[in-house]
Amino acid sequence: MTLRQDLLAVLQDAEEPLTVDRLAAATGRPATTVRFHLDRLLRDDAIVAAPVGGPGPGRPRLAYTAHGRMDPTGARDFDLLAQALAAALADDPDGPRKATAAGAVLGADRADPAADPLDDLLDVLMEAGFSPAVSGGDRIRLRRCPFLEAARAHPAVTCAVHRGLMQGVLDAPRTGTTGGAGWQLAALEAFVDGDHCVARVRRPAHRAELRAP
Template structure:
C-alpha cells in the first residue's frame, strides 16, 4: 500500500460508524452481510451500504455475493463483506523499516561460507535494489538514459519509496528523507552502507550508468546523494 493509499484508508476509518463496522467484520471470522453490519452499529441497511462501499474503496474490505448461514434463499445471494489482507501504516515523514528488515533477514538466510554478515547484507541490499531497477525498466522501457532523464526517473521511483528527492543543483538530487530513520541514527555505518548498496543496485538495474550514488550525509536527511557521473 502506498503512502497516499494508507492515508486514504486511515481517513475512511475516521468515521465512528465505519470504524465500528470494520472492527465487527474483522473479528467476525466469517463473511458478514450488510444487514448484520447495519444492526451492529444501529443504522439502516441503506446507510450501511454507503459506509461499507467507502471501506471497499479504501481497500479495507472486499465484497462478494454468497449464501450464508447454511440456508439457501430464493433469488440472488446476499452481498457479504470480509477484511482484506492489507496492513495500514502511516508515518510522516515516511518510514520503510520493512525494507531494512527484509534485507537483514535475507542476509541471515542467504549467508555463504567465508562471507561476513555485513558483506552478506550489502550483497542482499544491492540485489534488492537491482531487482527494483530491473522491474522499473521492464515496466517503463525508457531506453538509453542520459543523466537528466535518469535523475528524473529516479526522482519518481524514490519519491514513491519515501526518500523525498529534491533537485538541489544541475545534475544533482538530494534525498531529503531517510526512510530508515531512527535506525540509521543508531547504527549509521551499517544502515547507511546498506542504503548506499540498495541505491547503487537500483542504478544498476535501471542501467543508469550516467548517474552515481554518492555517500554525502547531511543532518536530518538521507546519507546518499545522486549525482551526474563523471
C-alpha cells in the first residue's frame, strides 16, 4: 500500500483521533512526510482534523480521524466499467443512439464557451487522452484511444460515444465572436491502418484550417 493508504488504514482502526507524531510512529515515516499526505487526505475529504490541547503560541496541534465511509484513495478501473457499459448497450438495438447522446452531453459539459470551437475540440480530445494531431486541414488523427479494449470489442457503441463527445463540443454555445454554429463531425474512421482513428470535421467556408495542439 502507499503511505496515504497506510495512514488512512491506521486512522480507520484507531479508537481515538491521532496526532501527526503518533501517525509518524505508527507508519515509521517522518512527521513532515506524514503531514503532507494528511493534507492530501483532508483535501480528498477522507479524514477530518480537530485542534487538540490548550491555547498557546504557534500553530495548534491537530488530531485526525477517518470518515466512516468508502475509501476515495484506492485504485480505479474505469476501463472495466467502460467495457461493461459498452457490452450492455451493444445488446440494445438503440444502443448506438443512446451512446451518441451520452457522449454529446459529456462534450457539451467539457466545452469551454470562451474558446474557438475547433481549438476547444482539440483541447478536449487531448485532455481525454486521445493524443490528437491535425493532419491535412480538417483531419484529426487520434493516436490513442483511452478505451481501446472496449472500442475493439464493441466499436459501434464506444465509437458512438466518441462521435457524440466531439459533436457535443462543436455544438456547445460560445460567448466569443467565433461561434460554433455550422461545425459538424463529418466522419470518425476507426482503426485506420490498424493503429489510429481519424476524425473529419466539416468547416464553414469562411473558416481557416485547424491549428495543431
